[in-house]
Structure formats: C-alpha cells, structure tokens
Amino acid sequence: MVNSKNLISILLAIVLISGCATSTKRDVANQIGKKPVPAENETSQVIVRDDAEAEYDATSETETRLVSHQESIELPVEKYDPLLLPMPGDVLASQSTAISLDELEALAQANNPTLVQAAAQVEASRGAAYQAGLYPNPVVGYASDQIGINGTAGELQGAFVSQEFVTGGKLKLSRAKWTKQVAVAETILSAQYTRVLNDVRIHFYRTLAAQQLLAVQGKLLENAKDNLQTHKEMLNLGQTNQSGLLQAEVDLHRAQLKQQAAENDLEQEWRNLVAMVGTPELQCTTLRGRLEPPQEFYDWNSALNQLLESSPEIVAAWERVQHDEITVERERVQPIPNILVDVNFGHNFETDNSVAGVTVGLPIPIFDKNQGTVDQALADLNRSRADVKRLELSLMSRLSTEFRNYQTACQHVETYRDEMLPKGKQAYDLLHHSYKERRAPWPDVLMAQQIYLNLQADYIMSQLKYHESEIAISGMLLTGGLAEPPAPVGGGHINAVPKPR
Known part of the structure; x- marks a missing residue:
C-alpha cells in the first residue's frame, strides 16, 4: 500500500505531465496554422502584457478564438485576404471570350447607325455641290406658224433651240458655296466618329468598373456571412446579445442587396455598351482592360488650348462662316441678268x-x-460669326466643369492608391497577424477586411470618374454617340429654291 507521501508525489507528477501535454498541443496547432482548441475544463483568462503590442490584448482567449470554423478546421489566411482579390486595375479576363476596347471600337465604327447618317450628309452635300455648278439645259422644240391658212400646213414649219447663258460667275459661286458645305459635313462626320468612340470608351470603363465592383461585392457578402456566423457562436457563449445578432443579420441582408444591385448595374452597363456599339445581339462577356490611370495628368492651359485649337465644333463653325460669306457674294450677283437666246429654223x-x-x-x-x-444672307453671316464666339465661351465653361471633375478624380485616385489602400491593407495585416497570435478577436479582423474591401470599391469608382472626365477632355467634350448628327447648315429661303444656288 502506498503511503501518503508517495501518493502526493504521484499526483503532482500527473498534473505536471498533463500541463505539458496541453501546452504542446497548443504550440503544434499554432505552428500548422490551426486555431487552438481549448482543453476540457480549461478556464478562460485575460492575457495582460506590458509590451508595446498590448493594444490588441484586452480580449479573452475564448473571444479571440470565436470563428465559424472553430472545430479543428484549418482556416487558410488566403480565403480572407483582400489582397488576393482581383485588384482594381485588373480585369477578370481568364475566359477566351474576353473582349477588348479596341475590338469594341472597331465594331462601333462598322455598326453604329449615326455614322451612316453623317456619311449620308456628306454625300448629299457633294451631290448638291455638283448640281449647283451645272449649266442650264437647252430647250429644243417644234415651231409652226399660221397652220391651216388656205388649206395648207402653215406658212412656216421648223424647230427651235433655246438656251440660257448664266452670267456673273453665279455657277462658280454656287459650287464654291456648296463645296464649303461639304467641308462642314465632313467635319461633322469626323466629330461623330469622335462622339461614338468617346461614348464607347466611357461605357466600356463603366462596364469594366461594374464588373470589378461585382467581384468586390461578392467578397463583402462572404464577409457578412462570416460575421453572422461568428455572432451566432458568440451568442451561444454569452459574449454578445440578441441585438448584436440582429444587426449582423441586417448587415448580411444589406450585403445581399448590394450584390444584387451590382449584378443589375453590370447588366445595364453591358446593354448600354452593346447599344452604343450597334450590336445588341452581342452576348455578355468579360471585358479585357485596366482601370488604373497613368501617372501624368492634364493641366488647365494645355487642355484649354487643345480644345480651342482642335474642337470639331469650332472648326465647323468657322466653315459655316466661310459658307455664309460665299452665300453673300452669290446673292449679290443674282440680279445680274442671264442672257436668253432662241434660235429657230424651218x-x-x-x-x-x-x-x-x-x-x-x-x-x-x-x-x-x-x-x-x-439682307438675309448678311444676317446669317453675322449670326455665324457670333456663333464662333459663343462656342468658344460655351466650350470653356463646359471644360471648366469637366476639368473640376477631372482634378477631383485625380486627387482621389492618388490618395486612395498611395495612402488609403496601403494603410487599409496594413491595418488588416496587423489585425490578422494579431489574431493568429491570439491577441485580437476575429470580429475585428472581419471589420478590417470589410473596411479594406470598401476602400477597393471606392477606388474603383474614383478610377471610373477619372476615365469619364479624361475621355471627355481628350475627346473635345463630344458625347452623344446615338444622337442624330446635326445638319451641316440650317435650312432657309435661300436653300429652298428648286436648283441649289
């Protein structure tokens, strides 16, 4: 029979061996990346540290280990790492059917109906210019005089030829006037190409952004589901109340609605894109491209000078001025009489x-x-000259608004890219590392992940706004790729005569 001293020694040895085994189990679990499972009857303790990392340690070990994958399941860090999401500058283009911006632009140039309309106006103006310079046709006919006198066929039987000879250089001026209208129509055609391409690019980037936002919203939905499961487990352990669980359910529903809205937005943007391209039968597919803007940005003076020097609207306005100047000269020579000559023979x-x-x-x-x-032609000329000035001021005002949007977008892009996203990532990494070290609760990690994902969504929208304003500025503020092209010159009494002049 064992005496009392030996019995006490044996019990102490058993306690020491059990403690060592529990500690070893915890260390192995931490080394292989699993969440440590608490030993039976192990008491939760508050870990207090005096070092600089104690900021995450005001949580019990039980709270730190509360996650939905608690039961001896390895939780890979990558599953919750926002950095492994498709970055905002990249597009999911793994599918072989991915389509690029260049391909969409080529389709638009071949299928957009407004380009056909603008080209038709050019051909119509060329036809009018050719017609305006043609000489009047001669008139050939039969002539007879005093038919039936004394039972005869008439005193005179024969034919005649009548011709109008145009004087004053009218035909030359008429053709020059309509040739200038051809130039206006060609400028409008060029502007319409720019309008179509601008709108295709804008809708391309909107669709690309909607595509990437949908991916981010999917990760936010996963985050909300994990948050709800975590709150359910915390409620079971008495570490939260019913109000916290209900709020987690509300957050999940909000995330689901946002994902549905993102899906609807993507469908809408794709429909707008294929409508602009002119191929509504094109099936929805992945876009291949980047949202990341360049490092160099416009300044106000260069943007304004480029607009005033190259805008097709101003070029067309000056061509209308030249057209109206020729019109004035043409109408001034109109009173010079043409010569009418008739020749008859028989x-x-x-x-x-x-x-x-x-x-x-x-x-x-x-x-x-x-x-x-x-007088009417002179009035039209004065109106055209004033229209040039009006257009310059209007373009400057429109550019001012667009440049404000451009500057704001550039500032947002730079701040998100250089400051907010890196710091949001760093905050997430620190909390995730602290969680693995059992010094931060899992809800804090989920919150950091949610913040970082929302920053990515905001960054995508900032990049989209940058591209919208940049395309407007570089594209001479031309939009309306499905609007009917304007007429080269407005109609009026002068152009209402049967023959163009």
Whole structure:
C-alpha cells in the first residue's frame, strides 16, 4: 500500500505531465496554422502584457478564438485576404471570350447607325455641290406658224433651240458655296466618329468598373456571412446579445442587396455598351482592360488650348462662316441678268425658202434686285460669326466643369492608391497577424477586411470618374454617340429654291 507521501508525489507528477501535454498541443496547432482548441475544463483568462503590442490584448482567449470554423478546421489566411482579390486595375479576363476596347471600337465604327447618317450628309452635300455648278439645259422644240391658212400646213414649219447663258460667275459661286458645305459635313462626320468612340470608351470603363465592383461585392457578402456566423457562436457563449445578432443579420441582408444591385448595374452597363456599339445581339462577356490611370495628368492651359485649337465644333463653325460669306457674294450677283437666246429654223411654204431666226432677251432688274435675300444672307453671316464666339465661351465653361471633375478624380485616385489602400491593407495585416497570435478577436479582423474591401470599391469608382472626365477632355467634350448628327447648315429661303444656288 502506498503511503501518503508517495501518493502526493504521484499526483503532482500527473498534473505536471498533463500541463505539458496541453501546452504542446497548443504550440503544434499554432505552428500548422490551426486555431487552438481549448482543453476540457480549461478556464478562460485575460492575457495582460506590458509590451508595446498590448493594444490588441484586452480580449479573452475564448473571444479571440470565436470563428465559424472553430472545430479543428484549418482556416487558410488566403480565403480572407483582400489582397488576393482581383485588384482594381485588373480585369477578370481568364475566359477566351474576353473582349477588348479596341475590338469594341472597331465594331462601333462598322455598326453604329449615326455614322451612316453623317456619311449620308456628306454625300448629299457633294451631290448638291455638283448640281449647283451645272449649266442650264437647252430647250429644243417644234415651231409652226399660221397652220391651216388656205388649206395648207402653215406658212412656216421648223424647230427651235433655246438656251440660257448664266452670267456673273453665279455657277462658280454656287459650287464654291456648296463645296464649303461639304467641308462642314465632313467635319461633322469626323466629330461623330469622335462622339461614338468617346461614348464607347466611357461605357466600356463603366462596364469594366461594374464588373470589378461585382467581384468586390461578392467578397463583402462572404464577409457578412462570416460575421453572422461568428455572432451566432458568440451568442451561444454569452459574449454578445440578441441585438448584436440582429444587426449582423441586417448587415448580411444589406450585403445581399448590394450584390444584387451590382449584378443589375453590370447588366445595364453591358446593354448600354452593346447599344452604343450597334450590336445588341452581342452576348455578355468579360471585358479585357485596366482601370488604373497613368501617372501624368492634364493641366488647365494645355487642355484649354487643345480644345480651342482642335474642337470639331469650332472648326465647323468657322466653315459655316466661310459658307455664309460665299452665300453673300452669290446673292449679290443674282440680279445680274442671264442672257436668253432662241434660235429657230424651218421652211417657209409661202415663199418656198428655208429660213432661220434668232431672238435674244434678258430680264431687267428694275424692281427685284434680290436685295431682301442679300439682307438675309448678311444676317446669317453675322449670326455665324457670333456663333464662333459663343462656342468658344460655351466650350470653356463646359471644360471648366469637366476639368473640376477631372482634378477631383485625380486627387482621389492618388490618395486612395498611395495612402488609403496601403494603410487599409496594413491595418488588416496587423489585425490578422494579431489574431493568429491570439491577441485580437476575429470580429475585428472581419471589420478590417470589410473596411479594406470598401476602400477597393471606392477606388474603383474614383478610377471610373477619372476615365469619364479624361475621355471627355481628350475627346473635345463630344458625347452623344446615338444622337442624330446635326445638319451641316440650317435650312432657309435661300436653300429652298428648286436648283441649289
């Protein structure tokens, strides 16, 4: 029989061996990346440290280990690491069907109907220019005089030719006027190409951003599901109340609604994109491209100078001024009378001779000197000259608004890229590391992950706003890729005559 001293020694040895085994179990679990499982009847203790890392240690070990994957399941860090999400500058383009911006632009140039309309206006103006310079047709006819006299076929039987000779260089001026309208129509066609390409690019980046936002919202939904499961376990252990669980459920529903909205946004943007391209039958696919903006940005003076020097709207306005100047000259020579010549020839049965005759006439501009039309042409010329100035001021005002948006977007992009995203990542990494060291609760890690994902979503929107404003500035503020192209020149009385002049 064992005496009392030996019994006490044996019990102490058993306690020491059990303590060593529990400590070893914890160390192995930490080394292989598993969450340590508390030993039976192990008492929760508050760990207090005096070093600089004590800021995460105001939590019990039980709270630190509360996650939805507690039961001896390895929790890979990568599953919750936002850095392994598709970065905002990259697009998910693993599918072989991914389509690029260049391909969409080529499709738009071949299928957008407004380009056909603008090209038709060019051809119509060319036809009018050709028609305006054509000489009047001669008139050929049959002539007879005194038919039936004394039972004869008439005194004279023959034919006549009548021709109008245009004077004052009217035809040359008319053709020059309409040729200038051809130039206006060509400028409008060029502007319409820019409008279409600008809108295709804008809708491409909107669709690309919607595609990436959907991926981020999917990760936020996973975060909300994990948060709800964590609160359920905390409620079971008495570490939260029903209010906290209900709030986690609300957060999950909010994340689900946001993901549904992101899906709807992607569908809408894709429909807008294929409509702009002119191929509504194109199936929804992944876009291949980047949202990351360049490092160099516009300044106000260079943007304004480029706009005023190269804007098709201003070029077309100056061409309309030249068109109206030619119109004034054309209307001023309109009163110069054209010469009308008639030549007739035939046989005189009374004298039995072949005869011919010539008549020459011209209208005398006594009452109608075309003075009213000249006044109208001068008024149109003054209006066109004022329109150039109006366009310059309007473009400057529109550029001012767009440049403000551009500057704001650039500032946001730089701040998110250089400051907020790196710090959000660092905060997440620190909390995740502290959690693995059992010095931070899992809800704090989820909150850091949620903040970082929201920063990514905000960064995507900032990049989108940058591209929208940058395309507007570099694209001469031209938008409306599905709007009917404007007419080269407005209609009026001068252009309402049967023959262009």
